[in-house]
Structure formats: structure tokens, C-alpha cells
Amino acid sequence: MSRFAVITDAAIAVVADLGMRGLTHRAVDARAGLPLGTTSAYYRTRRALIEALVQRIADLDRVDLAENSLPAGDTPALGPGRRLGPSDLDQLATQIAALVDRWLTAGRSRMLARYACLLEATHHPELRVILDHGTASRAQARGILAAAGATDPERAGDHLVACLDGLLFDRLVGAGTRSAPEPGTPESRSDLAAAIATLLRAMSG
Template identity: 30%
Template structure:
């Protein structure tokens, strides 16, 4: 059977919406078909199992949250200093705010991975590849900081974004610009 990649992407995007709205328990082929507006049974033709579906959703989430090539090129035209690292961290927050659904779906996948070993393996691979990509990007772009700097900022930003999405009252009173600047400054250290 020839696969329609546009339909496959629409099904994955629908699955992300379902995960964000209803959680992992609500993620059924029927719910995905309904959300995507396709005939019943369509999602099951594209994804052989629930684990396969969830693994592909994780990949799609990371695709949706990646910055555009234009945005990266624009940023890399700036001086490669701490202020550029701060800008990149702010850009991550902006993308999270623009696509909260993807982050919520990713949280659901992470929770589900604690109960599904195959999903844990696939999600770990996807997220580890994403982290390695960010480390390589930092090194290749000659941004300040080393491998551990990127790892620290990754974990700090993940926590900050999840806190903002799930318990915004904790973060709202804080000056987000200051939090990000201090985070980067402490992770990178003195110039």
C-alpha cells in the first residue's frame, strides 16, 4: 500500500492534539481519526501498534519544536557570545509558548514511557539524539560553553518549560528574562 505522507503527518499532528487534550489513555485510533477528520480505520492503516504510533509521535513533536532554518541563520549572524545563547534560550520558550500542545504531548509520552519499555527505548533514543544534536550545534556554531554547558541548559530549560505549562503560577511572578539570563550566565561561567 502506498502511504500518503501528508496524511501520515496529519494523523501524527492529530495524535499530538489528542495526547495534549486527553492524555495517553485517550490516545486511540478512533480518537486520532476523528481529530484528523479521516475515515475510521485510517490511523490503524498507518501505525501497526500503539508503541509504533507513540514513537513516531515523539519524532513528530521534535520536528514541530525545531527552529526554522531561517531563524537559525538570522541568529547565527549575531556575535557568538552569551547574549546569543540567551537569545536561543528565549527562542526555545517562544516556540514552547507557540506550540504548547507539542510539549504537553511530550510530557504524556514521557509518563507513558515509564510503563511501556518499548516506548521508553524509542523515546530515549529520540530525546538523546535531540540532545546530541544540540551539543553538536553549539560546538559547530562556536557558541560559548562546552558539552556539559549544553546539558545543564537542556535540563534547566526542560524543567522551566514544564513548570510554565503545568504550574504557571510558580513562574509567573518571576522575571523570565532574568531567570534565563542568570541560567545561561551560570551555565557558561565567566567569559
């Protein structure tokens, strides 16, 4: 693993546990098990460290989307003129639910750090590269809903991603943490799939 990955993964863990106020060079060194001063040698300022952290989150988000590619309107998987039917939407809901559930478990620290960085980016425009995640996922959602017959796939795709982000936030830190099934369980994935299937059907009509 590269030194960039070691340092920024440790920074993600620090922010997830302590928030942005807890992000210091010393804290990252300690979390990564590196000699004191290593992080500051690579990133002289806190701003540089935050920018590297945001870049790492954006890179990992892109890998997730690439590894969990879903059919879009212009992909060969659909075939010429093929439309997504109800069974296709149910299958997509199951795939998306599995990804969301993984973000609630194995990816939990990254999601918490991403939300913290999004708030930080409202005051620091240079950090808005983190919004690239939303750009890619919206393009994917628009393709899916276009193939499902949505009358306005551009708007519907944006709405779908916003709803999914709200669902993730609710299960991660909101009221859903009290009422939803335990993340990482079949019950969690089934419950998420039911909610997502409802969204897909509603937005594809």
C-alpha cells in the same frame, strides 16, 4: 500536508488533551476529521501509532532548532577567535526566551505530548528516538558556552539544557503556571530572558 503529518498532528493533540491513555485510533480519526478506520489502515497497532507520533515530535523539534539556530563555537557568525561577551549572552537569552515562550503557546500541545512520550519511553526503548531533541540542543549549548569561555563547555552545555528543560516544564505544568507572567506576552518573554541570561552568565564563567 502529508497523511503522516495529518494523523500524527492529530495524535499530538489527543495526547496533549487526554494523555497517553486517551490515544486510540478512533480518537485520532475523530480529531483529524478522517473516516473511521483511516488511522488503523496506516498504523495497524497502537505501538506503531505511538512510534509515528514520537517520530513526528522529533521531526518538529529538529525543525525548531534549525529555524532558530543560535551561534555555536564553530560557526562563521562568531568569526575566528571571537568570544561571546555579556551583550552577546543577553542577546542569546532574548532569542532563547522567545523560543521557549513559543513552546508555551503555539507549541504547547507538542510539549505536553513530548513529556508524555518521554515517560512512555522509560518502559519502551524503541520510543527513545524522542531523545534526539536533547542531543541536538546539547550540542548547540556546548558550542555557545565554549564560545563564551566556559572551562568545561561539555558539562556546562548539558547543565544549561537541563535547566532550560526544567524552566519550560515549570512554566508549562509546574508551580510556575501560578506565579509566572502569562505566556505569549512581552512580560513572559522578558521574565524568561532574565532567567536565561542568569544561567548563561553563571555557566560561561
